[in-house]
Amino acid sequence: MSEQQHSATGTLRRARSGGVRTLAWRGELDLAAAPHIGRAVGAADEDVVVDLTEATLVSAVVVRTLVRLHDRAVRRRHRLVVVTRDRFVAWSLRQADRRLTVATTREEALARLGGTASNEAVEERRARNRARIAGALDVLCERYRLATADEAFELVREASQSHNVTIRALAAAVHAVPAPAGPVWFPGRTRRAAPPTVLRPAGRTPPALLTAALTVSMRLTGAPHGAVHSVEPLAGGLALEHHHGLGPRYVDLFTHLDSGAACTQAQHRRERVVVHDVATSPVYTAEHRDAVLQAGARAAQSTPILTPDGACAGVLTTHHGRAADLPGTPQLELVDRVCADAGRWLDWHGRTVVLDALEHLHARATSR
Structure with missing residues (x-):
């Protein structure tokens, strides 16, 4: 059409x-x-x-x-x-x-x-996200006595744009954070400066930070391919943030993940998963295995990105041509440092920038 x-x-x-x-x-x-x-x-x-x-x-x-x-x-x-x-x-x-x-x-x-980006699994994930966002708008309507969900969405949209925070992240925070008890949502909160990082992201957003972490890790390990996922704030699975050299089939299948791959195992275990032979590893489903093999990768390591309190904020994966190309202990220790660096920054972003956006939303809603 x-x-x-x-x-x-x-x-x-x-x-x-x-x-x-x-x-x-x-x-x-x-x-x-x-x-x-x-x-x-x-x-x-x-x-x-x-x-x-x-x-x-x-x-x-x-x-x-x-x-x-x-x-x-x-x-x-x-x-x-x-x-x-x-x-x-x-x-x-x-x-x-x-x-x-x-x-x-x-x-x-x-x-x-890939021509199939809107497959059934992706559409199901988007539907769940939309439902959770709609639920957050209902919470805001009741809390601030708004007449319509459009008014609530406008508050969320403005806070999202003002602080460069995704609507999904704000909706998740509305569900997770206790309701404000007064004119200030977080009274007495000390706003911390961003932690120092060697990653040099192209922008002050989680996707930019994760892309920088992948770039550095691929250089440290000599990996020809790689991918980095974030943990979705609403659906809870993994969302592909950036990849290098893995092709459209990989993107189609790995855009949204709940299970069936080394990266999802690393997320659930909160520890590194090393795959010496993708072709025979039981951590992959058949279709996910084929997508990785089609990209020319035969071995992989997935390292979780953990926040200081141990929560998983994402997973970084480097893909290699064969088991002999997998990084050794010194290189993996450097990858651990990169992921720890990213975890600290993402934790700061969630505890500072996202809360700043909620404060902005609360101030605008109560001043109406």
Whole structure:
């Protein structure tokens, strides 16, 4: 199914297939086009392919808009792929954010997304998340005597944007944190500074921190492939934050996980899981095993990212070509230090930035 829309900023064609929305622009994409692109892409609550192959001009403002939209898609647990044959545009996008995927054809972009990102398991997880978010909105409606859930969502959305915290994280906090007893939600709270970290994340968000941890760990272990997952605040399973070199089939199956892989074992055990032979290891289900093998990985190690109080905040996995390539004890000790560093930072973020966002929400709700 497709539709076409004309405007002063060019022609936009919309299409949807296999759980992926494609937005294709024709014409000059200058300063005036950036807001239209932002609205069209930002409104999509699913994986998106932005096709620029028929654009005769792509301005620097549009490039920056696409980078911002990619970051927003990552926070929403969606993926965005840009299609362009313009080498300068592709180079500019990658320089701005190396996590952003750029393809030269629409077919390649759909292959990168796996074409099945909205499978039954993912849809079930999204439905559970939506239900938990709706429950949090009901709590806020009752607490602040709001007339509609839309009013509650607007409070959550504003706090989310003001503090760069995901709506899922805020909804989970509303469920988990005791209700405020006065005008200040957390009276007497001492706001701590962020702990020092050697990871040098590209931004002050959990996905950026986890991506940096994966990059450092792959360099320390010499791994050709790797992935890092976070623990989902609402559903409780693992959500893929970033991967390197593992292919669309892996992304499709490992985007949301409850079981069936080394990383889920590491999450539940809260200890490292080492797999010397993926082909015969019982920790993988058949389909998860095939996805890892298709990526060219034959051995793996998954290390949990633990907070100072022992909670699992994520799992970092390095994949290797054979058992002999697995890192030794000195390299694994360095990976442990990286994961401990990440765990401290994520714990600080949850106890500081997320609570800052709740305070913001409470202040706005009580001042109405």
